[in-house]
Amino acid sequence: MSVYINGIGVISPQQSFDKNVLQEGFIGKEGNKWLSVEPNYSQFIDGKQIRRMSRIIRMGIVASLLATREAGIEKPESIIVGTAFGCLEDTHSFLSKLVQYQEDMLSPTAFIHSTHNTIAAQIALLFHCRGYNSTYVHRALSFESALMDAMLLIEENSADDVLVGGIDEITDASFTIMKRIGFYKESEVNAENFYIPGKGSVAGEGSAFFSLSRIQTASSYAKIAEVESYSFMNGNEVVEKAKELLLRHNIVQPDLLISGHNGDGANDKENDFFAEAINCKNRLLKYKHWCGEYATASAFATWLGAEILKHKTIPNCFSEFLNPDERLNTILIYNQHKGIHHSLILLNHAEL
Amino acid sequence: MSSSVYVAGTGIISAIGNNISESLNTFRNHQSGIAKTQYLETRHRETFPLGEVKFSNEELAAITGLKSGLSRTILLSYYAAKQAIESLPENLITTLRTGFISASSVGGMDKTESFFEDFMKDEQSGDLRKVQHHDCGKHTDYVCEKLGIKGFITTISTACSSSANSIMLGARLIKSGKLDLVIAGGVDPLTRFTLNGFNSLMIVDRNQCRPLDQSRQGLNLGEGAAYLVLVSNKIATAYNLEPLCELTGYCNTNDSHHQTALSDEGNGPYLAMSGALKMSVLNTSDINYINMHGTGTQNNDSAEGKALVRIFGQTYPPLSSTKSFTGHTLGASGAIEAAFSAVAVQKGIIYPNFSFTEAMHGLSVYPQVKMLENQEINHVLSNSFGFGGNCTSLIFSKIRA
Amino acid sequence: MTELKENLKRQIVEQLNLKDIKPEDIGDDQPLFVEGLGLDSIDALELIVLLQQHYGIRLARAEDGPAVFRSVNSMAEYIQSNKQ
Numbered sequence: 001m002s003v004y005i006n007g008i009g010v011i012s013p014q015q016s017f018d019k020n021v022l023q024e025g026f027i028g029k030e031g032n033k034w035l036s037v038e039p040n041y042s043q044f045i046d047g048k049q050i051r052r053m054s055r056i057i058r059m060g061i062v063a064s065l066l067a068t069r070e071a072g073i074e075k076p077e078s079i080i081v082g083t084a085f086g087c088l089e090d091t092h093s094f095l096s097k098l099v100q101y102q103e104d105m106l107s108p109t110a111f112i113h114s115t116h117n118t119i120a121a122q123i124a125l126l127f128h129c130r131g132y133n134s135t136y137v138h139r140a141l142s143f144e145s146a147l148m149d150a151m152l153l154i155e156e157n158s159a160d161d162v163l164v165g166g167i168d169e170i171t172d173a174s175f176t177i178m179k180r181i182g183f184y185k186e187s188e189v190n191a192e193n194f195y196i197p198g199k200g201s202v203a204g205e206g207s208a209f210f211s212l213s214r215i216q217t218a219s220s221y222a223k224i225a226e227v228e229s230y231s232f233m234n235g236n237e238v239v240e241k242a243k244e245l246l247l248r249h250n251i252v253q254p255d256l257l258i259s260g261h262n263g264d265g266a267n268d269k270e271n272d273f274f275a276e277a278i279n280c281k282n283r284l285l286k287y288k289h290w291c292g293e294y295a296t297a298s299a300f301a302t303w304l305g306a307e308i309l310k311h312k313t314i315p316n317c318f319s320e321f322l323n324p325d326e327r328l329n330t331i332l333i334y335n336q337h338k339g340i341h342h343s344l345i346l347l348n349h350a351e352l
Numbered sequence: 353m354s355s356s357v358y359v360a361g362t363g364i365i366s367a368i369g370n371n372i373s374e375s376l377n378t379f380r381n382h383q384s385g386i387a388k389t390q391y392l393e394t395r396h397r398e399t400f401p402l403g404e405v406k407f408s409n410e411e412l413a414a415i416t417g418l419k420s421g422l423s424r425t426i427l428l429s430y431y432a433a434k435q436a437i438e439s440l441p442e443n444l445i446t447t448l449r450t451g452f453i454s455a456s457s458v459g460g461m462d463k464t465e466s467f468f469e470d471f472m473k474d475e476q477s478g479d480l481r482k483v484q485h486h487d488c489g490k491h492t493d494y495v496c497e498k499l500g501i502k503g504f505i506t507t508i509s510t511a512c513s514s515s516a517n518s519i520m521l522g523a524r525l526i527k528s529g530k531l532d533l534v535i536a537g538g539v540d541p542l543t544r545f546t547l548n549g550f551n552s553l554m555i556v557d558r559n560q561c562r563p564l565d566q567s568r569q570g571l572n573l574g575e576g577a578a579y580l581v582l583v584s585n586k587i588a589t590a591y592n593l594e595p596l597c598e599l600t601g602y603c604n605t606n607d608s609h610h611q612t613a614l615s616d617e618g619n620g621p622y623l624a625m626s627g628a629l630k631m632s633v634l635n636t637s638d639i640n641y642i643n644m645h646g647t648g649t650q651n652n653d654s655a656e657g658k659a660l661v662r663i664f665g666q667t668y669p670p671l672s673s674t675k676s677f678t679g680h681t682l683g684a685s686g687a688i689e690a691a692f693s694a695v696a697v698q699k700g701i702i703y704p705n706f707s708f709t710e711a712m713h714g715l716s717v718y719p720q721v722k723m724l725e726n727q728e729i730n731h732v733l734s735n736s737f738g739f740g741g742n743c744t745s746l747i748f749s750k751i752r753a
Numbered sequence: 754m755t756e757l758k759e760n761l762k763r764q765i766v767e768q769l770n771l772k773d774i775k776p777e778d779i780g781d782d783q784p785l786f787v788e789g790l791g792l793d794s795i796d797a798l799e800l801i802v803l804l805q806q807h808y809g810i811r812l813a814r815a816e817d818g819p820a821v822f823r824s825v826n827s828m829a830e831y832i833q834s835n836k837q
Contacts, residue, residue: 047772047773048791050772051769051770051771051772051773052770052795079606084487084489085487086488086509094545094549095464095465095468095545096468096472098465098468098544098545098548099465099468099469099472100472102395103394103395103396103544103548104395104805105802105805105806106548106549106551106552106802107552107768107799107802108549108552108553108795108798108799108802109795109799111545111548111549111550111552111553112549112553112611112612112739112795113611114545114549115457115509115511115739115740116457116488116509116510117509117510117511117738117739117740117742118611118739118740120510120740121606121611121739121740121741121742122611122740124606124608124740124741125608125609125610125611125741127608128608129606129608130605130606130607130608130619130620130623131605131606132604132605132606133510133604133605133606133740133741133742134508134510134517134521134604134742135508135509135510136506136507136508136509137456137459137487137488137489137507137508137509138488138489138492138505138506138507139487139489139490139493139507141489141505141506142489145506149521152524152525152528152530155528156524156527156528173471173475176475177471177480177483180476180480181480181483181484229504229505229506230502230503230504231493231496231502231503231504231505232496232497232501232502232503232505233502233503340493552798552802553798554798554801554815610794611795612795613794
């Protein structure tokens with residue numbers, strides 16, 4: 001059963017909270033830490049509430065507001081969030097005070113907000129939403145898990161619409177630690193040299209929220225036909241699963257593959273293998289050179305896929321990766337992490 | 353026709369026992385698992401009694417055959433998950449479309465807080481192996497890899513309702529026909545992070561907690577892990593499994609009132625319990641026992657009590673909070689109490705409150721104070737309510753023909 | 754006492770992240786909770802931390818909070834009578 005994407009709100013290292021950005025073109029980023037371009041939050045959130053909200057919560061709230069407003073939804077029936085690391089800044093704040101003050105005089109606000117479901121909870125408070133509310137925290141599959149749950153909810157008739165999001169943030173501490181572990185490149189990176197194979201990628205972050213419904217509306221971007229995730233399967237097994245998925249939807253080959261290449265040699269080998277195996281080497285779109293690498297980056301990709309299907313055109317800033325094909329009805333989004341976690345999101349044109 | 357969902361196995365470890373049998377004995381002997389910590393290195397060790405699993409990390413590593421140095425989260429999770437599947441026919445989980453859904457509120461924080469001691473002094477110091485356990489999904493992956501589980505794997509984190517939500521998701525995936533078997537539950541270790549966090553909210557009791565009691569002073573933190581093996585009725589029949597009971601109802605709602613406190617009238621709990629009853633097509637009089645969330649805090653017990661009375665009136669069934677024995681095991685509590693509830697149906701048990709003297713004023717809600725066995729137990733309701741207003745109720749029933 | 758109250762106002766704004774409010778705008782006798790500044794139960798806990806961090810005073814029972822934190826005046830009086 002397909003589900004319509006009727007509203008989207010995105011905050012990312014691009015000025016994506018303003019949808020005109022796709023016409024104007026993305027801006028090449030530099031450095032190894034790509035923070036979000038953020039809106040003026042006080043335009044969206046009341047001063048009394050905003051004071052207690054850390055940055056990631058604001059990103060989640062505003063992206064949710066943008067998505068629901070676009071969909072014409074006053075109050076979502078259900079809210080599901082995917083976030084691998086949750087509110088890192090609050091976690092760090094509480095942890096560092098714990099160490100500094102040796103378990104004394106600790107601020108409750110940081111602790112309360114360190115729980116991973118704070119973002120989903122704050123959104124529920126904002127909308128006075130008493131419906132189903134969940135938060136998925138499974139690494140690179142956090143957003144996909146949230147999406148699968150949302151589709152299941154609609155399929156079960158437990159909700160007619162669901163607000164779903166993928167969100168993760170960079171903090172100074174998390175960047176330092178992840179850099180030490182080897183997730184990020186040592187050298188300076190920009191959009192031009194991003195995919196030159198090396199070790200590591202670039203730190204990105206973002207918040208992308210989608211208002212989903214069983215009902216098509218004038219604002220519908222596209223349909224989500226299916227979402228699947230696989231863990232501890234090898235590349236060949238995943239390719240088989242992908243082919244089965246496509247077959248279920250009578251698709252021989254998707255019109256476009258949006259792939260999570262991230263500039264890390266080992267990572268991109270897996271992605272290249274998949275693209276080759278499903279004959280999409282020449283109909284391939286990479287995107288992490290615009291948003292960086294983070295666990296829920298596939299939510300950014302889902303926004304892009306939805307925009308492409310809605311307007312039946314690929315934005316200019318992606319033109320160097322593919323030979324534009326006139327047919328743009330089906331898009332497959334593939335992401336994987338360390339060859340352990342793989343995910344597929346199949347998007348169809350809304351009229352299909 | 354959608355499937356029925358059966359509970360085909362349980363695995364559990366908590367302050368009151370390392371499996372179901374030990375736990376039942378502890379209830380029988382009316383011994384609380386809440387005591388001074390043996391293993392958690394905290395300045396509050398003399399102040400706050402805790403529901404601690406009675407093994408050190410080294411002991412858990414030795415028992416499980418895992419490496420020492422792993423987070424306590426991984427050790428506890430693996431212990432319980434392995435126990436849950438050990439009575440299943442060999443190769444069943446690799447033959448079927450199997451899923452693994454775990455839950456945790458703090459992941460490998462026991463290791464992270466140790467890492468931070470060094471990191472705070474110098475950002476280039478601290479053993480990176482510790483911090484690689486940090487995220488909530490780490491233990492899930494580790495356990496699945498060890499148990500040879502592939503396919504659908506995920507982790508939920510909704511504070512104290514986390515593992516109840518794992519079980520609910522598992523059931524939904526089976527009913528939808530997407531999976532045949534799901535191992536669902538959760539884990540949380542004791543950490544300085546959570547102990548100090550709850551203390552900063554001033555809701556931790558310095559003595560044995562007294563859930564549902566007028567003079568309650570807060571919760572005792574606990575730790576543990578539990579997993580249920582959920583299967584469809586077709587699978588249970590096909591493989592001659594002996595299920596404990598059926599999961600007939602579940603409901604998740606959001607109280608949407610405050611980040612940490614439930615609404616006075618208990619709206620979230622009211623909607624969760626009502627929703628579960630509606631799904632299982634049961635009347636209030638059909639419920640034979642309620643395992644309350646019952647943390648021992650002023651707010652939870654009052655709100656939950658009010659919601660209970662709104663639904664059941666004064667003819668509520670026997671009820672209790674087993675957190676008075678295990679402590680509040682946070683992300684594990686939903687599954688630990690689901691395991692107790694499933695066994696309650698299987699064996700006809702009503703669990704007691706460890707300590708109780710006076711009912712909450714204005715509510716007249718009296719928990720059971722002694723364990724009862726060989727009871728006629730057809731349906732059990734289990735509640736789990738977490739920060740962020742996340743409220744989940746599960747109903748376990750004798751298997752319906 | 755005046756200096757204490759001025760410090761308190763500054764510390765309150767900082768501890769509770771009251772970005773839109775200047776310390777001098779908080780009246781000495783202005784109710785801090787519900788009306789007035791509109792603080793809530795989590796802010797009360799933060800004020801308990803404030804008392805500990807800046808004045809070395811531990812408020813052992815959360816129930817004493819409402820009286821102590823009623824206003825800047827009541828906080829100042831409490832600090833004066835309880836300072837070590």
